[in-house]
Amino acid sequence: MGLLSLNSNTPPKDSIEYFKNAIQLNPKNVDAQYQLGKLYASIGKYKKAIIHFSNALNLNPHHPFIAFEKAIAFKNIGDDNMANHYYELACDINPDYREEQYAVLFKDEWVIPEGNLLKKIGIQERNTASSRSKYYDKRQYELPTPKKTLQSRIDKTVLITGATSGIGRATAEKFAEAGYRIIITGRRSERLDELSEIFTKKYNTPVRTLPFDVRNREFVMNLFDELEEEWRKVDILINNAGLALGLGPIHEGNLDEWETMIDTNLKGLLYMIRAVAPSMVRRTSGHIINVASIAGKEIYPNGNVYIATKHAVDALTRAARVDLSPFNIRISQVAPGHVESTEFAKVRFSGNTEKAKIYSDFNPITATDVADAIYYIATRAPHVNIQDLLIMGTQQANATTIHRTGRIFDAEH
Ligand code: NDP
Ligand code: 8X3
Numbered sequence: 001m002g003l004l005s006l007n008s009n010t011p012p013k014d015s016i017e018y019f020k021n022a023i024q025l026n027p028k029n030v031d032a033q034y035q036l037g038k039l040y041a042s043i044g045k046y047k048k049a050i051i052h053f054s055n056a057l058n059l060n061p062h063h064p065f066i067a068f069e070k071a072i073a074f075k076n077i078g079d080d081n082m083a084n085h086y087y088e089l090a091c092d093i094n095p096d097y098r099e100e101q102y103a104v105l106f107k108d109e110w111v112i113p114e115g116n117l118l119k120k121i122g123i124q125e126r127n128t129a130s131s132r133s134k135y136y137d138k139r140q141y142e143l144p145t146p147k148k149t150l151q152s153r154i155d156k157t158v159l160i161t162g163a164t165s166g167i168g169r170a171t172a173e174k175f176a177e178a179g180y181r182i183i184i185t186g187r188r189s190e191r192l193d194e195l196s197e198i199f200t201k202k203y204n205t206p207v208r209t210l211p212f213d214v215r216n217r218e219f220v221m222n223l224f225d226e227l228e229e230e231w232r233k234v235d236i237l238i239n240n241a242g243l244a245l246g247l248g249p250i251h252e253g254n255l256d257e258w259e260t261m262i263d264t265n266l267k268g269l270l271y272m273i274r275a276v277a278p279s280m281v282r283r284t285s286g287h288i289i290n291v292a293s294i295a296g297k298e299i300y301p302n303g304n305v306y307i308a309t310k311h312a313v314d315a316l317t318r319a320a321r322v323d324l325s326p327f328n329i330r331i332s333q334v335a336p337g338h339v340e341s342t343e344f345a346k347v348r349f350s351g352n353t354e355k356a357k358i359y360s361d362f363n364p365i366t367a368t369d370v371a372d373a374i375y376y377i378a379t380r381a382p383h384v385n386i387q388d389l390l391i392m393g394t395q396q397a398n399a400t401t402i403h404r405t406g407r408i409f410d411a412e413h
Contacts, residue, residue, distance in 0.1 A: 153179025162241030166342030170371035214268025265309035337392030338364035
């Protein structure tokens with residue numbers, strides 16, 4: 001069934017079914033995603049339209065028209081900030097959109113363009129007095145009721161992946177304590193809710209929870225659509241979510257565990273950069289801090305695939321720096337050795353508490369020590385980029401040399 005078999009007289013409902021089927025057969029069909037978005041927009045279902053424009057744009061980020069259509073859809077639901085964001089993107093992709101006839105739609109004081117203007121730019125479906133009123137009748141849409149928000153002491157937003165425990169949680173707390181606005185993420189939404197309550201009460205700073213799995217490519221690529229306007233300018237992205245599963249020789253490796261580690265530690269981190277970096281590039285400001293590991297610098301027996309993912313993070317940190325530094329974006333990395341007060345060992349050994357007792361005979365660093373390092377990286381003067389911080393306990397010399405001579409520093413803590 002080719003897309004061209006539809007003709008202009010097909011009623012929108014039939015066309016919608018047609019393109020839905022096409023997408024079911026092949027979700028990567030850019031044209032079907034785009035056409036379905038346009039159809040939804042033509043009947044005033046702008047939120048659905050946005051979803052399909054987002055899908056289409058993710059599949060073809062350089063498409064000459066989609067970003068503009070998406071901007072118009074956001075305008076229709078009264079989200080000027082996102083409308084302007086996608087209008088700017090549309091202009092970057094296709095500079096023709098800078099022309100006055102398009103630009104007028106995105107001026108702060110938006111004057112309803114007279115009929116022929118919309119017609120001229122191909123949106124004639126809305127070119128009637130009654131449909132034009134949709135631009136303004138926000139009651140038709142379920143717009144989120146603005147919550148009473150707390151004022152942050154530092155006007156910067158930090159998004160931390162994997163904030164439900166360990167290093168991510170400690171880092172979130174560090175930034176909350178300092179008065180930043182924080183977006184905490186992870187799969188366990190109850191944990192996020194609990195932490196949000198604790199941090200808000202304790203530090204009186206705005207906290208936004210956003211539960212998701214970093215492996216969910218579609219969700220991550222549409223991340224900003226999930227967030228209210230005031231949360232969409234991410235100043236600092238901390239890519240921390242990650243895990244090791246198992247510790248054994250490569251010839252006995254568990255393929256599912258390998259894939260989970262690759263999908264989370266490597267692909268999840270990449271999706272996050274791909275989703276957040278473009279807005280940093282547009283603003284020519286931002287900071288991305290990746291949590292790598294000593295396992296990204298050295299190898300140790302039986303660590304194979306986890307080690308490979310962290311070596312990849314190390315390489316990506318350096319490669320992304322080359323691409324993003326021209327846009328005044330800082331890219332840093334922290335590479336810890338063993339870190340206690342995390343769930344890392346419990347997860348690696350599938351909840352086997354005996355095997356997970358790997359910190360009892362020496363003093364490793366703690367999640368708070370790593371959070372301090374991350375905070376240090378993030379708070380240098382704007383002309384300084386800490387590229388890499390390798391950090392280990394005093395009793396750990398490298399990945400494999402650990403002086404397991406007891407918890408000699410416990411008394412000091
Ligand atoms: P934890 O297990 O305590 O924390 C891991 C965090 O990652 C959790 O918040 C978890 O949240 C989140 N996470 C895991 N999988 C996903 C996923 N698919 N989608 C979203 N979030 C996910 O361990 P750490 O704090 O130690 O780990 C944090 C980072 O530090 C990891 O990248 C790890 O590789 C790295 N690291 C750890 C070291 C250590 O010794 N502990 C040493 C060096 C580096 P949830 O389960 O709720 O999704
Ligand atoms: C976690 C530290 O040494 O277990 O990245 O790989 S190690």
